[in-house]
Amino acid sequence: MIVVMKPDATPAQIDHMAHHILSLGLTPQVIHGKHQTVIAALGEERPGLTEVLEPGEGVEKVLPIMAPYKRASSELKRERTVVRARDLEIGGTQVAAIAGPCSVESEDQIVGLARKLKQLGAQGLRGGAFKPRTSPYSFQGHKELGLRMLATARAETGLAIVTEVMAPEHVALVAEYADVLQIGARNMQNYQLLQAVGDAGKPVLLKRGMSATIDEFLLAAEYVLDRGNSQVILCERGIRTYEDHTRFTLPLATVPYLHEKSHLPVVVDPSHGTGKSRLVVPMSRAAVAAGADGLIVEVHDDPEHAVSDGAQTITPGAFALLMEQCRRIAEAVDRIM
Ligand code: PEP
Numbered sequence: 001m002i003v004v005m006k007p008d009a010t011p012a013q014i015d016h017m018a019h020h021i022l023s024l025g026l027t028p029q030v031i032h033g034k035h036q037t038v039i040a041a042l043g044e045e046r047p048g049l050t051e052v053l054e055p056g057e058g059v060e061k062v063l064p065i066m067a068p069y070k071r072a073s074s075e076l077k078r079e080r081t082v083v084r085a086r087d088l089e090i091g092g093t094q095v096a097a098i099a100g101p102c103s104v105e106s107e108d109q110i111v112g113l114a115r116k117l118k119q120l121g122a123q124g125l126r127g128g129a130f131k132p133r134t135s136p137y138s139f140q141g142h143k144e145l146g147l148r149m150l151a152t153a154r155a156e157t158g159l160a161i162v163t164e165v166m167a168p169e170h171v172a173l174v175a176e177y178a179d180v181l182q183i184g185a186r187n188m189q190n191y192q193l194l195q196a197v198g199d200a201g202k203p204v205l206l207k208r209g210m211s212a213t214i215d216e217f218l219l220a221a222e223y224v225l226d227r228g229n230s231q232v233i234l235c236e237r238g239i240r241t242y243e244d245h246t247r248f249t250l251p252l253a254t255v256p257y258l259h260e261k262s263h264l265p266v267v268v269d270p271s272h273g274t275g276k277s278r279l280v281v282p283m284s285r286a287a288v289a290a291g292a293d294g295l296i297v298e299v300h301d302d303p304e305h306a307v308s309d310g311a312q313t314i315t316p317g318a319f320a321l322l323m324e325q326c327r328r329i330a331e332a333v334d335r336i337m
């Protein structure tokens with residue numbers, strides 16, 4: 001339920017309603033908007049609540065939240081959420097650029113690449129130290145050593161580090177190094193992991209599961225938000241369909257649809273979304289045109305010899321072109337990049 005307070009409701013009345021909600025066995029979340037304050041009453045809904053809450057002093061009206069996800073819903077919060085980590089700002093007027101290799105391979109590789117990406121206008125550096133691989137025989141990542149290499153690249157460039165965490169028991173370690181904790185597509189419904197990153201208090205980039213519906217995606221975000229962590233970035237990275245000309249199918253209607261349903265920022269991953277390097281720049285342009293709040297792109301100095309995902313990885317030269325073209329498109333949709 002949402003308790004909408006009158007514009008002139010006093011702090012005491014707001015406080016009283018929050019306590020009243022708590023006494024009903026629900027969790028109150030006070031949201032101060034530009035014009036008025038609303039209090040979300042979160043928990044299992046039951047009949048008769050409206051009648052109990054509506055007579056409260058300073059209450060204008062009580063509304064149900066129709067969406068199954070509550071904290072993530074734009075019914076609860078209309079103002080857009082802006083997630084910040086160092087110079088990386090996602091959800092404001094800027095279209096953010098996060099770039100880097102699929103896997104962190106060596107210190108020289110990640111530091112050299114980070115310098116180029118920074119110069120080309122990226123604000124975030126991606127790179128996997130813990131890698132979820134389809135085959136157990138594939139490279140699994142340099143783990144803590146890889147995290148240290150990322151930290152060196154950040155010290156050299158100031159780029160915010162976006163890196164994946166795969167297990168609840170690794171959250172503390174990865175959070176020591178990362179600026180943004182990435183939850184991979186394969187873990188989107190790993191609820192204990194979602195709760196653990198919710199507790200870590202660091203921004204979270206949540207990738208859409210390859211067979212998840214939008215409601216399931218937003219309910220996964222809800223797990224993080226429900227732990228009191230409001231810094232969640234949604235990432236469309238493509239879904240599995242019958243189509244096999246691309247690695248996944250990248251549905252860009254997700255971007256405006258998520259913006260309608262949720263206040264959380266949305267980034268697009270055209271690398272995993274297509275699996276083909278030559279499609280990455282055009283789909284980046286399309287994502288910015290569709291209103292994406294950011295891009296997360298795989299870049300490598302020598303994609304042919306990348307240890308993972310080389311086929312969908314672009315060179316720094318192609319990334320320069322991507323930035324140049326996307327900047328122009330961003331301007332056309334009243335954003336900057
Ligand atoms: C990645 O970002 O390298 C990755 C493994 O992504 P996803 O979880 O979307 O497959």
Ligand code: MN
Nearest residue numbers: 102298308309
């Ligand atoms: Mn990858």
